[in-house]
Amino acid sequence: MADAKEPKPEFTRKVIEAGGATVNLCFQCGTCTGSCPSGRQTAFRIRKLVRRAQLGFEEDVLPSEDLWLCTTCFTCYERCPRGVEIVDIVMALRNMAVRQGHMAEPHRKVAELISKTGHLVTLRDQDKALRGKLGLDETPPTVFSDSKAQEEVVKIASLCGFDKLVAEGGK
Amino acid sequence: MAKYGFFLGCIMPLRYPGIESSTRAVADALGVELVDMNGASCCPAPGVMRSFDQTYWMAVAARNLAIAEKMGVDIVTICNGCFDTLFEVAHKLNHDEELRAKVNKILKDAAGVEYNGTVTVRHFVELLHKEVGVDAIKAKVKGDKPLKAAVHYGCHFLKPSNIKKIDDAERPRIFDDLVEAAGMDSIAYKDKGTCCGAGGGVRARTPDVSLKMTKENLDNMTSAGVEVIVDCCPFCHLQYDVSQPQLKDYNIPVLHLSQLLGLAFGLDKEKLGLECHQVKVNL
Numbered sequence: 001m002a003d004a005k006e007p008k009p010e011f012t013r014k015v016i017e018a019g020g021a022t023v024n025l026c027f028q029c030g031t032c033t034g035s036c037p038s039g040r041q042t043a044f045r046i047r048k049l050v051r052r053a054q055l056g057f058e059e060d061v062l063p064s065e066d067l068w069l070c071t072t073c074f075t076c077y078e079r080c081p082r083g084v085e086i087v088d089i090v091m092a093l094r095n096m097a098v099r100q101g102h103m104a105e106p107h108r109k110v111a112e113l114i115s116k117t118g119h120l121v122t123l124r125d126q127d128k129a130l131r132g133k134l135g136l137d138e139t140p141p142t143v144f145s146d147s148k149a150q151e152e153v154v155k156i157a158s159l160c161g162f163d164k165l166v167a168e169g170g171k
Numbered sequence: 172m173a174k175y176g177f178f179l180g181c182i183m184p185l186r187y188p189g190i191e192s193s194t195r196a197v198a199d200a201l202g203v204e205l206v207d208m209n210g211a212s213c214c215p216a217p218g219v220m221r222s223f224d225q226t227y228w229m230a231v232a233a234r235n236l237a238i239a240e241k242m243g244v245d246i247v248t249i250c251n252g253c254f255d256t257l258f259e260v261a262h263k264l265n266h267d268e269e270l271r272a273k274v275n276k277i278l279k280d281a282a283g284v285e286y287n288g289t290v291t292v293r294h295f296v297e298l299l300h301k302e303v304g305v306d307a308i309k310a311k312v313k314g315d316k317p318l319k320a321a322v323h324y325g326c327h328f329l330k331p332s333n334i335k336k337i338d339d340a341e342r343p344r345i346f347d348d349l350v351e352a353a354g355m356d357s358i359a360y361k362d363k364g365t366c367c368g369a370g371g372g373v374r375a376r377t378p379d380v381s382l383k384m385t386k387e388n389l390d391n392m393t394s395a396g397v398e399v400i401v402d403c404c405p406f407c408h409l410q411y412d413v414s415q416p417q418l419k420d421y422n423i424p425v426l427h428l429s430q431l432l433g434l435a436f437g438l439d440k441e442k443l444g445l446e447c448h449q450v451k452v453n454l
Contacts, residue, residue, distance in 0.1 A: 019225060037366045038373065041383040069380060072218065072371035074330035075364075078340050087331070090371075094222040106375040107219045114220060114231075118212035119181045127185050134192040134444050140184035141207040149210030153231060155281035160227040 008056030015053050018092035025082040026050050032076030032086055044069040046076055046086060053089055062097040068104065101171040111166040118143035118153035172302060175247040175293065176239040177205035178257065181213050182405035183250060189444010190405055193429035194249050194295065196438050200311055201303050205247065208238045214248075214256035217327065218372040221256070229270075230277045232260035237278060237286040249295040249429060251404035252370075255327035257292040262334050264288055294328055296403045296428060297337050300345050308352040313437040318454065320355040320431075321397040321423075322347050323388075325407045326366050340364070349428060350401050353435040360395035362388065367402075369410035385414045389421050399454065400425045412449045424452040 015023055026047075033039055033047040044066045052060045061067065067090065076086045097103075114120050119142065128138040143150040157163040177198075183190045198205045213220075214232060221228045235257060239246045248254050264271045265288040275285045299308065324346055332340040341364065347357040368374070368384030389411075392400065400423050402408045408427050415421040425448060426434070433443045434454060445452040 037362075037368070037384050037387075038380065040387070041380055065377075068222075068372060068376050070371050071326070071366045071368065071373045071381075071384070073326040073366035074340075075326075075366075077331055085331075091221055091225065095225055098223050103223075104372075104376045107223070107372055110216075110219050110375060111223055114213050114215055119185065120213050120216055120219075121181050121185045123185055127188065130444065130447055131184070131188045131191075134188055134442055136184075136188055136192055136195075140179055140191075141209050142179055142184070143210060143212045146210040149212070152210075152234065152282035153212045156230045156234065156277060157227065159277050159281055160224060160230060162224050162227040165224060 005057065008058065011056035011058040012054060014096065015089065015092050018095055020053065020089035020092040022084045023050065023054050023089050026054060026084045027082055029081060031079050031081060035075045035079050037073060037075070038069045038071055042069055046070065050084065050086060050089060053093060061093055062100055063102055067093055067097055098165065098170040101169060103170040108166055108169055115157040115163045115166055116154065118150050172202055172204065174204040174206050174244050175298070176208045176242055176244040178208055178211060178235065178246050178248040178253055180248065180250045180253040180405070182409055187405050187408060187427070187444065187447065189447060190249060190408070190427045190429055193427065193433040193443045196442060197429050197432045197436065200436050200438070201299070201307065203298070203303065206242065206244060208235070208242070211235050211238055214253040216252055217255045218252070218370055219375065222372055228256065229260050229263065229274050232256050233264060233274045233278055233286045234282055234284070236261055236264070236290045237284045239290045240286060241284070245291040245293060247293045247295055247298050249403065249427065250406065251325040251327040252406050254292065254294045258335060261290055261292050294337070294403070296328060296346050296349060299349060305348050305352045308349065308432070312352065312354050312435045314435070315354060317354055317356045318398040319358045319396050320350050321360055321392045321395070321400045322350050322357045322363070323367065323400055323402045323407055323411070324364060325402065325404045326370055328403055346403060346428070350431065353431050355399070355401070355431070358395055358397065360397065361391040367407040367410040369406050374410065381410070382414055382418065385410055386418055389415065389418065389423065392423060393421070397423055399423065401428055401431050403428050415450050422450060424448070424450050424454060426452065
């Protein structure tokens with residue numbers, strides 16, 4: 001007889017508190033998986049991810065690559081017959097996963113850039129030149145044009161511990 | 172017509188500034204006044220930033236909302252990602268005083284401002300459809316060169332529809348109406364409402380998976396005889412524009428709605444920024 005894993009309701013409670021309030025409404029019909037554009041290309045099964053979150057199988061969920069294959073397209077969320085807010089559950093799980101160090105380097109780099117500059121891409125000379133050619137200000141009227149505004153955004157990262165989170169890769 | 176705070180975000184001003192110049196020109200032609208939100212930042216992007224830390228995500232978004240609030244304007248964006256973040260965070264904060272107080276504590280310490288929950292966030296497609304109207308747009312269109320257009324809604328313009336309430340999420344018309352008003356023939360293609368493949372951090376973390384999704388969409392568009400892809404989001408725009416040369420075998424020009432309207436209105440082509448596209452646009 002196969003070993004059955006014991007559910008861990010304390011983890012499920014954490015998921016609920018972190019924003020996955022509807023996780024227990026799921027009755028595993030699979031409409032989500034059938035609607036998932038990412039699952040069509042990969043072995044990712046969003047229904048299973050929700051089930052594991054429901055059962056509190058933290059060790060299966062948080063380190064999994066599957067957690068990061070959701071494009072947050074909301075198709076499953078729209079079609080769920082039980083009103084499970086699936087994307088909110090994915091977000092709650094991802095927030096927990098990064099705090100355990102499950103943070104991919106390309107994501108960490110993007111987060112670091114925002115944390116330090118307020119934008120997720122840089123302003124290169126070629127961008128300035130093109131903007132100028134199009135009749136736009138070479139530097140957009142955002143935090144890139146206003147160092148005080150940029151400092152405010154950097155301070156938000158610091159107050160939320162976001163700068164530390166991304167600098168340390170969640171560990 | 173009312174003034175709107177023009178939220179720029181990142182991809183548009185920094186990678187496809189032609190979408191910005193087109194949006195400004197088209198808005199001007201239609202009598203929509205756009206005012207700059209000086210000092211605004213990344214929305215921040217719902218894929219990676221919301222995935223990492225929802226408190227940070229909300230606080231940075233709230234700062235952007237507070238800029239518009241102080242200016243006394245609602246926000247308009249031409250990006251689905253910015254729309255998703257700003258709309259969702261405004262929805263949360265406008266209706267939840269306790270959460271607003273928590274976020275405002277951070278905002279006060281960081282920027283000396285508060286967000287009072289009064290800003291409405293609009294998507295350019297929805298704003299044009301509802302406030303300007305299809306007829307007023309048609310009246311501006313010059314020339315008659317209908318092309319088979321694949322209208323790509325993307326994900327976060329209409330969804331989650333329980334809070335956005337813009338159009339039916341499964342069978343929408345709103346964006347098709349505008350593309351047809353611009354003289355195009357919006358054609359049906361398989362899985363039209365699906366994701367471009369870029370969202371949720373998937374493009375950055377697993378580019379191979381992202382590209383597979385895009386390829387399937389491009390195949391569906393090709394089967395339907397599409398001549399142009401029209402998007403309403405710079406990230407979907409980037410995904411379709413950058414992926415086609417990577418995948419080879421595809422050569423469908425990609426236009427943001429603002430660029431399509433700019434072309435249809437006969438605005439100066441030089442100001443539409445089409446030459447920075449990877450897939451050449453000869454329309």
